[in-house]
Amino acid sequence: MGVTPWEVSGNIDYEKLIKEFGTSGITPALRARVERNAGESNVMLRRGYFFSHRDLDLVMDDYEKGRGFYLYTGRGPSGPMHIGHLIPLVFTRWLQERFKVNLYIEITDDEKFLCRREEGWEDIGKHAEQNIRDIAAVGFDPDRTFIFRDSEYIGNVYPMLLKIAKKVNFSTVKAVFGFTNETNIGFIFYPAYQIMPTLFEKKRCLIPAAIDQDPYWRVQRDIAESLGHQKTAAIHSKFLSPLQGAEGKMSSSVRESAIWLDDDEKTVRKKIMKYAFSGGRSTLEEHRRLGADLSVDVPFQWLSVLFEPDDVELKRIAGEYGSGRMLTGEVKEILAGKVNEFLEGHRARREKADVKKYMRTGKLAKEMWNKRFE
Amino acid sequence: MGVTPWEVSGNIDYEKLIKEFGTSGITPALRARVERNAGESNVMLRRGYFFSHRDLDLVMDDYEKGRGFYLYTGRGPSGPMHIGHLIPLVFTRWLQERFKVNLYIEITDDEKFLCRREEGWEDIGKHAEQNIRDIAAVGFDPDRTFIFRDSEYIGNVYPMLLKIAKKVNFSTVKAVFGFTNETNIGFIFYPAYQIMPTLFEKKRCLIPAAIDQDPYWRVQRDIAESLGHQKTAAIHSKFLSPLQGAEGKMSSSVRESAIWLDDDEKTVRKKIMKYAFSGGRSTLEEHRRLGADLSVDVPFQWLSVLFEPDDVELKRIAGEYGSGRMLTGEVKEILAGKVNEFLEGHRARREKADVKKYMRTGKLAKEMWNKRFE
Structure with a gap:
């Protein structure tokens, strides 16, 4: 084909982002390896929409040696979802389908409540409910997928959050997330919860996400081993252009x-x-x-x-x-x-989506509700 | 009698503490009012061991007008308990008995884990279990008392913690608790949980505690009304001298x-x-x-x-x-x-203490486990 509009679109220089974030580009060899293991080619990989990674090669090592891996992604329920939100989930579904792996989807109702001045807890709850229906409609494996709201699952993970939080100080979150003295103490604590799902299993975790999410996982990669876990891997996408033009990414606010x-x-x-x-x-x-x-x-x-x-x-x-x-x-x-x-x-x-199965009654969901992470 | 050793003991100038903390001394008139409402005199009030307060007069207003109030105290399970730990609890039991009010006892396992570099989560759990037995042995009303571990009750209060946390920024906790850039993000968040029990009921909360605990409630008094609650009241004790001498307070470390x-x-x-x-x-x-x-x-x-x-x-x-x-x-x-x-x-x-009743099966405990604070 040769035409990959993303390389030249708008103001975004993706090669520069790779350098800035310190990630690695997905080489043709690595892409071929993923597709070989998957048993088929994928349009978003083939067209370079997913273009960058951390430790994706180690994920493939793990897969080839039978150690396996698992997937983790999330959604901040700040409002309705658009097509740009769904695309990485479609890719994630493909990974799950082809590699037959578990997938955890964190609905960060806490984070969205803490960072949105104007939004009440009830509003966030309504968004969460609607978003979860949309996510369930993507068609993940109901016995290998666990969708959870942070506020509902907190009882199962709090001691482990404390262990994470004990390893991260204010200097770190200030540097990584740009927190200031005016940041509220809930938002300061929140990064611990975003790290939590990378410790759900002893297997390596792979996070499909847009490249701008990478900093969130840097803290994880600094502390994971001291908690007896592996550094999380990630596979990064470019941004889907908004309708009005290729500069920047599709935005919920317009x-x-x-x-x-x-x-x-x-x-x-x-x-x-x-x-x-x-x-x-x-x-x-x-x-x-x-x-x-x-x-x-x-x-x-x-x-x-x-x-x-x-x-x-x-x-x-x-x-x-x-x-x-x-x-x-x-x-x-x-x-x-x-x-x-x-x-x-x-x-x-969406009409038929069995939300309850993903959240409560599916095989993985049931297992997760019976676990307490300490 | 005339002899109140506390006024002159060691290096502690309690009048100065009242001025420094901005609290009020318990006047003879207020003491008489408390004892009149209680229907009996109390040794720790009479001898001036509980000597300072915030809004204790308003608590008495509430009581006299039939609006009632409730009690809240806590324990950080950092190790075994000594007699100094028990004395304020004995006073708290007296208040509960005489005023027939609810009492919440927060076991701050999260805080102790977060602030003790050397202590593991399991150690904290063992301390908590032992401490709870000792507290239960004080003999509180099993149907009006709820003892809970932070890590166990988190699922019932997390959304409300977020609402508290959203109103407190790093500047505030830095000023009040002396947090620094090296403080871990869990400890930074923790003050939200310490405030939580002051919002358990719409009635006014009264906290019996040593005077050095007062700063913890200043933040509560700043934000409570914006959350639709009342500023918490407090009644402050002096310190029990360590065996070796009247200077300072009895310490767990010696x-x-x-x-x-x-x-x-x-x-x-x-x-x-x-x-x-x-x-x-x-x-x-x-x-x-x-x-x-x-x-x-x-x-x-x-x-x-x-x-x-x-x-x-x-x-x-x-x-x-x-x-x-x-x-x-x-x-x-x-x-x-x-x-x-x-x-x-x-x-x-202690042998006979029905810990389960305080934590799970007593009237108040049962009610609390059925509540979710949002």
Whole structure:
């Protein structure tokens, strides 16, 4: 294909981020190894959307030697979810499916309550409930997945949180998270809870997350071994561009910048048609002559990341659109159709999602409620 | 009587402490009011061992107007308990008995684990178990008392802890508790939990504690009203002198300075005879001539605070000993007898103490386990 819009999109220099964060790029060899072990190729790996990692090679060692590993991700229930929130979860589901591993999903209701000045505890609770339904709709293995709200599971982990917290002082969280003297004491304590799930099993933990989440795990990697555990591994994604353009990431605070999971078909189509930033040219004549600039074209980016997994078809679109034979409106139509198809499936799965199984009655959930981490 | 050794003992200037902490002295009128409402006099109030307060007058208003109040105290399970630990609990029992009020006893296993570098979680657990037996042996009303370990009750209070924590920032805990950048993030969060029991009921909370504990409640008094609760009231005691002398307070770190609750009869007698600091004179001749200096005499202080509640008898001892007719050995014998009598009763009650009732099955305990504070 050759076209990976993420490498050149907007202001984000992902190579620089790798250097800044001190992570490693996913080499072609490592990607091939993951896909070989998985037994199939994955669109987000293949197209470079997941592009960086820590210790993913050791995770593969563990898998190949039969020691196994497990997955951990989370969600801060600050409001409704958009498509950008779901994409890493779709990738996580793929990992779980192919490697048959346990997955823990932490709903950080405590953190969101502590960091949002205006939000009440009840609001956070409502968001959490809705978010959990959306997450359950992704279709994880109900016997290998445990979704928990921090405030509900605290009784099972508090002594272990204390052990973590005892190893982290204010200087550290100040340096890593930018806390100040004005930070409230709950928020100061919270990083201990975010580390907790990396100690749920003795196996190595792998965290799929956007690269900007990496600092949260640096503290874990500093203290894990002193607690008799392994440093957590991570696999990092780029950001999904907001509709209006490739700079920055899709944001919950600008309602029009995102496709929300409860947007209906008409709204989705209208948003994409009206707001999606186009790499097409300003006049038809110019467009036919120069072709679209795929590197800044949001509809094409979205197709690349997830919505057009067929390489041949994506290549065809790139060829037609990039050469000016295809117009922006046509690409947007293709994307709108794909997104609506995706959301229709999501809504159907959401209706039927057995939330209780993930949280209480599934095999892993039941095990977890019977455990007390000391 | 006139003899209140505490006012002149050692280096502790209690009037100065009242000014420094900004609390109020217990006036004769307020003491009379408490005792009138209680229906009897109390030795520790009468002898000025409990000498300072915050809002105790408002507590009496509440009581007299039928609004009621409740009691809260705690114990950090850092090791075995000595007699100095038990004395405020004996006073607390008196308050509960006379006013028929609920009492919450927080066992701060989290705090002790977080602040003790050398202590493991299991050690703390063992101390907690032993301490709870000793506390249960004090003889509180089993249906009006709830003893809980922080680590066990966390699931019922965490959301409320977050609400408290959200109102307290690092600057505040730095100023009040002397936290630094090296303080661990668990210890930084802990003050939220210490405040929690002051919000257990809508009634006013009264905390009996040694005066040095006062700063812990200042934060509560700053934020309570914004959480829809009342500022907590407190009644403060002086310190029980260590055996070796009236300066400072009895300390867990010097084994010989205290009478431990599991010291046997012989040990108690030996410790008092050998270590108790005496106000008697160095020669018999001098003693007969000058009499003992009661203001620094530890055995006499201990008798005053608790062990000789009979004012006539205490006055007799003061007269005999202060005039030199009675010798140090005799006063020590009296005290050893009283302490051993007290400890014998304690050990018997400890054997029979129904810990489970205080923690799980008593009326108040059951109610508390069914509550979730959000």
